[in-house]
Amino acid sequence: MESLPKNLARDLKNIVGSKWVLTDRDRLLAYESDGLTAYRSIPLAVVLPESTSQVSNVFKLLSQNGIKVVPRGAGTGLSGGALAEPTSVIIGTSRMNTILELDADNRRAVVQPGVINARLSEVASPFGLYYAPDPASQSACTIGGNVAENSGGPHCLKYGVTSRYVTGLTIVTYEGQVLQLGGLGRERGSYDLVGVFVGSEGCFGIATEVEVKLLPKPEAVQTLLAIFDRIEDAGRAVTSIMARGLLPAALEIVDGATIRAVEASVFAGGYPADANAALVVEFDGIEEGLGADVQKAVSDCNNSGATEVRSAATSEERQKLWQGRKKAFGAMGRIATDLLVQDATVPRSKLPEVLLKISEIGDRYDLNIANVFHAGDGNLHPNILFDRSDSEELEKVELASTEIMKLCVAAGGTITGEHGVGHDKKSYMPLVYGIEEMKAMKKVKTVFDPHHGMNPGKVLPADI
Amino acid sequence: MDTSLLREILPVKGQVLEHFGETDWSFFSRQPRAVLFPHSQEEITSVLSLANENNWNCMPAGNGTWLEGCMNTDREVNLIVSMSKMNNILVHEPDNLFVELEAGVTLEQLQVTLRPSKQWLPLDPPGKNSSTMGAIIATSSCGALQTGFGRPRDHVLGATLITGDGKTLKLGGKTVKNVAGFDLLKLLSGSWGRFGVITKLIMRLHPLPEADRTLLFSSNQAHSGTSLAHDIMHTPATLQSISILSPGLREELDSENTGVAVRILESEAAVDQVEALILERTDLLPCKRLNGSESEAFFESLKNTDTDSDVVIRIKCLPSIMKNLIHQIEALQSLVADDSLGGLQFLAHYESGILLVLIDKLKLDDDWLAQSAETLKEFRDTVEQQGGSLTLLFAPEALLKEVTPWGSLDELETLCAGLEKVFDPNQILSRSSAHRSAE
Ligand SMILES: Cc1cc2nc3c(=O)[nH]c(=O)nc-3n(C[C@H](O)[C@H](O)[C@H](O)COP(=O)(O)OP(=O)(O)OC[C@H]3O[C@@H](n4cnc5c(N)ncnc54)[C@H](O)[C@@H]3O)c2cc1C
Numbered sequence: 019m020e021s022l023p024k025n026l027a028r029d030l031k032n033i034v035g036s037k038w039v040l041t042d043r044d045r046l047l048a049y050e051s052d053g054l055t056a057y058r059s060i061p062l063a064v065v066l067p068e069s070t071s072q073v074s075n076v077f078k079l080l081s082q083n084g085i086k087v088v089p090r091g092a093g094t095g096l097s098g099g100a101l102a103e104p105t106s107v108i109i110g111t112s113r114m115n116t117i118l119e120l121d122a123d124n125r126r127a128v129v130q131p132g133v134i135n136a137r138l139s140e141v142a143s144p145f146g147l148y149y150a151p152d153p154a155s156q157s158a159c160t161i162g163g164n165v166a167e168n169s170g171g172p173h174c175l176k177y178g179v180t181s182r183y184v185t186g187l188t189i190v191t192y193e194g195q196v197l198q199l200g201g202l203g204r205e206r207g208s209y210d211l212v213g214v215f216v217g218s219e220g221c222f223g224i225a226t227e228v229e230v231k232l233l234p235k236p237e238a239v240q241t242l243l244a245i246f247d248r249i250e251d252a253g254r255a256v257t258s259i260m261a262r263g264l265l266p267a268a269l270e271i272v273d274g275a276t277i278r279a280v281e282a283s284v285f286a287g288g289y290p291a292d293a294n295a296a297l298v299v300e301f302d303g304i305e306e307g308l309g310a311d312v313q314k315a316v317s318d319c320n321n322s323g324a325t326e327v328r329s330a331a332t333s334e335e336r337q338k339l340w341q342g343r344k345k346a347f348g349a350m351g352r353i354a355t356d357l358l359v360q361d362a363t364v365p366r367s368k369l370p371e372v373l374l375k376i377s378e379i380g381d382r383y384d385l386n387i388a389n390v391f392h393a394g395d396g397n398l399h400p401n402i403l404f405d406r407s408d409s410e411e412l413e414k415v416e417l418a419s420t421e422i423m424k425l426c427v428a429a430g431g432t433i434t435g436e437h438g439v440g441h442d443k444k445s446y447m448p449l450v451y452g453i454e455e456m457k458a459m460k461k462v463k464t465v466f467d468p469h470h471g472m473n474p475g476k477v478l479p480a481d482i
Numbered sequence: 483m484d485t486s487l488l489r490e491i492l493p494v495k496g497q498v499l500e501h502f503g504e505t506d507w508s509f510f511s512r513q514p515r516a517v518l519f520p521h522s523q524e525e526i527t528s529v530l531s532l533a534n535e536n537n538w539n540c541m542p543a544g545n546g547t548w549l550e551g552c553m554n555t556d557r558e559v560n561l562i563v564s565m566s567k568m569n570n571i572l573v574h575e576p577d578n579l580f581v582e583l584e585a586g587v588t589l590e591q592l593q594v595t596l597r598p599s600k601q602w603l604p605l606d607p608p609g610k611n612s613s614t615m616g617a618i619i620a621t622s623s624c625g626a627l628q629t630g631f632g633r634p635r636d637h638v639l640g641a642t643l644i645t646g647d648g649k650t651l652k653l654g655g656k657t658v659k660n661v662a663g664f665d666l667l668k669l670l671s672g673s674w675g676r677f678g679v680i681t682k683l684i685m686r687l688h689p690l691p692e693a694d695r696t697l698l699f700s701s702n703q704a705h706s707g708t709s710l711a712h713d714i715m716h717t718p719a720t721l722q723s724i725s726i727l728s729p730g731l732r733e734e735l736d737s738e739n740t741g742v743a744v745r746i747l748e749s750e751a752a753v754d755q756v757e758a759l760i761l762e763r764t765d766l767l768p769c770k771r772l773n774g775s776e777s778e779a780f781f782e783s784l785k786n787t788d789t790d791s792d793v794v795i796r797i798k799c800l801p802s803i804m805k806n807l808i809h810q811i812e813a814l815q816s817l818v819a820d821d822s823l824g825g826l827q828f829l830a831h832y833e834s835g836i837l838l839v840l841i842d843k844l845k846l847d848d849d850w851l852a853q854s855a856e857t858l859k860e861f862r863d864t865v866e867q868q869g870g871s872l873t874l875l876f877a878p879e880a881l882l883k884e885v886t887p888w889g890s891l892d893e894l895e896t897l898c899a900g901l902e903k904v905f906d907p908n909q910i911l912s913r914s915s916a917h918r919s920a921e
Pocket residue numbers: 052053088089090091092093094095096098099100111131152153154155158159160161162163164165166167168169170171172219220221223224225226347348436437440473
């Protein structure tokens with residue numbers, strides 16, 4: 019195992035404090051993977067700074083010594099984005115977890131990157147505000163990680179993904195330069211530097227302060243749960259709801275396999291265990307307007323073959339209807355040794371056809387594939403259940419994943435809707451981009467990171 | 483310059499315009515050597531390749547109505563490559579709420595096509611109905627609706643860009659969620675043609691709202707324009723725009739007081755309730771109500787408020803400091819010609835923190851340039867001290883050069899120049915960089 023030169027360790031400790039430079043193998047083990055546990059690698063060290071100036075000094079030191087860095091938030095990423103080679107140092111943001119400004123008057127907040135997504139909404143709540151992007155991992159993932167992945171969530175159907183809400187950034191480049199990009203209250207030049215940084219997966223620099231827009235909490239929320247015998251029917255209901263011009267806050271589908279996993283777990287939400295799909299439809303906004311929208315959605319579900327449509331009257335009932343969706347990953351984690359959460363998007367109308375084909379792929383490779391997804395956005399999450407110690411099965415997972423990606427791309431979609439490319443999907447990039455696009459991406463990275471010291475080996479295939 | 487080479491690439495009559503006659507493609511008193519009207523992406527690629535070989539400076543364009551925007555001062559241009567003949571709507575998938583189009587399609591043409599499907603693109607850039615979609619994205623032009631629906635960048639799902647060195651890049655896609663690779667698509671909004679020619683766009687659509695209602699308020703002793711806007715912004719409902727108008731800016735409002743226009747785009751069932759919530763916040767201050775096409779027409783005319791102004795300044799600030807800044811724009815009065823009717827006007831999109839200051843007619847006495855530049859720079863300092871920024875969007879070129887559109891970009895200069903070189907290594911599109919403001 020590589021080790022950090024002693025003098026460098028000392029200098030790093032001088033910057034952040036000795037407690038916050040981790041070099042013991044035991045402690046580094048906790049950083050060997052992110053949420054995609056199929057890839058593991060122990061970093062050279064982990065450094066946990068608490069401020070922009072500490073990050074800048076740490077980066078200066080590491081870049082002068084030619085050591086590459088990998089930013090890391092909570093490590094919930096699902097594409098191996100925070101995976102660090104044994105020669106790289108992880109810069110963790112867990113100590114940078116202060117909400118620096120909550121400016122209710124202007125509906126904005128400035129936070130350090132290690133702030134947990136859900137905490138921001140909690141803190142904003144007494145002011146009648148919340149932070150809209152709500153990844154299903156929101157109780158654990160960080161705003162910095164969300165910025166890097168341009169994360170989405172169930173309610174992004176109506177409200178849009180992270181990039182819509184990030185208005186300004188303080189970033190530190192590999193060389194330690196501190197740059198201010200954008201800002202809700204000012205404009206600097208015409209190029210959208212904030213826009214191109216969001217979604218850069220830690221490859222351009224590290225975000226050390228994030229300014230975000232907050233939204234007023236909707237006055238009222240109404241939630242429906244529609245049960246279907248066939249998942250294609252649930253997909254059709256989604257298309258008709260959207261096609262008639264309704265804009266629900268969320269439209270989420272869980273398939274039969276997932277329903278059964280959840281119902282068999284402590285999270286059971288009372289979904290019929292023999293159902294083959296459940297569709298959660300949520301509307302929010304002004305009380306008066308919701309009733310009519312809900313009625314239209316109910317009739318769309320019925321016309322698409324729903325066997326039952328439930329609605330929630332209280333907040334507890336609402337939680338219950340959401341249970342099957344929100345606890346899906348947790349419940350599935352219990353029934354399989356390993357779980358590969360895939361992520362791809364297709365134009366919404368292609369959902370029924372693509373879902374059928376995914377199930378055929380599962381049958382062909384004899385793999386259990388469970389689907390939980392953001393249906394309104396056409397953002398699929400086929401979850402492949404497998405056992406990593408079975409090398410034959412591992413190979414099948416790889417082949418099935420590739421087929422699913424090709425299928426989604428052929429249907430007019432793409433290889434990732436929200437989890438990012440990271441380490442995992444580099445080899446799929448040529449499915450959606452030609453050489454010139456990838457070269458341009460590399461050149462743009464080089465503008466931000468001329469020495470290629472940020473998050474090496476991610477996003478772009480090695481030969482670009 | 484031997485334009486016969488261009489005629490080989492663009493053989494159809496009218497594709498290479500060299501003699502301008504009635505048509506005016508000059509900008510800041512500079513006339514391009516030729517204006518080109520390609521019919522295909524291949525033609526654009528060939529033109530740009532040829533331009534690279536010969537070191538000819540090019541500028542992409544749409545219909546050429548806003549070539550005198552702030553980013554084009556100092557821009558050396560031999561050839562203008564106009565997208566106006568590439569104006570087909572290629573695919574409209576109502577079920578998937580997207581449209582794919584050539585960049586020369588005008589916003590008006592698009593909205594007319596979408597209407598039967600009860601869909602629209604909620605963008606309201608200032609300027610004429612002949613604005614092309616490519617230009618709206620390239621200039622990141624937007625109006626009051628940005629409050630509720632976002633800026634142009636939030637509506638673009640995908641695009642094709644032919645870079646300065648003639649490479650074709652297909653960016654983004656057809657789906658709303660897409661995080662495959664770095665988001666270069668975002669760079670096109672606000673690129674002002676310095677990265678390449680945007681040839682195609684895939685735009686996200688929205689359902690047309692059932693109800694369109696505008697409430698017009700006039701300020702009074704108890705409620706200033708900004709305090710009204712502030713109260714309305716904090717209504718617990720999503721409002722599509724909250725604009726503050728200087729007295730007399732629009733005839734629908736009384737000429738003595740600052741006005742506030744609020745637009746509600748909602749379902750029929752919700753619109754009254756939203757109105758009631760707003761009125762509750764404004765202590766039931768009387769207001770004028772415009773519905774449906776009247777509401778639409780009001781905002782249509784509002785978006786063209788600045789079209790005759792000599793100078794347009796865009797201040798970006800947090801809403802909470804807008805009140806101060808509105809008072810302080812009085813400092814710009816010295817720029818206004820004595821006989822100017824409208825004088826100094828403003829239009830603010832409160833929640834978006836946009837304050838547009840319009841100078842109808844500049845005072846052009848002997849040392850107007852030095853004085854105006856000094857006043858504007860001082861005012862920029864005043865704005866920046868309060869955390870905001872001042873962009874000189876439109877002005878006589880001499881003034882733009884003195885004041886510069888943005889002021890200094892300091893440490894971001896290197897990044898911006900680096901990005902230009904990525905897409906345009908020989909700098910045929912950005913010979914005078916947009917960002918070397920102090921040069
Ligand atoms: C159960 C579960 C459900 C999930 N649901 C969703 C969902 O609904 N929607 C969704 O989009 N994602 C979802 N995810 C994926 C994941 O939570 C998101 O990608 C999240 O944004 C990652 O945040 P993190 O703090 O854990 O980042 P990490 O995993 O630590 O890092 C992710 C990437 O961001 C980079 N990074 C982290 N911090 C910074 C920073 N400050 N500056 C620059 N780069 C940085 C890292 O280098 C890495 O490339 C889910 C994951 C799980 C486990």
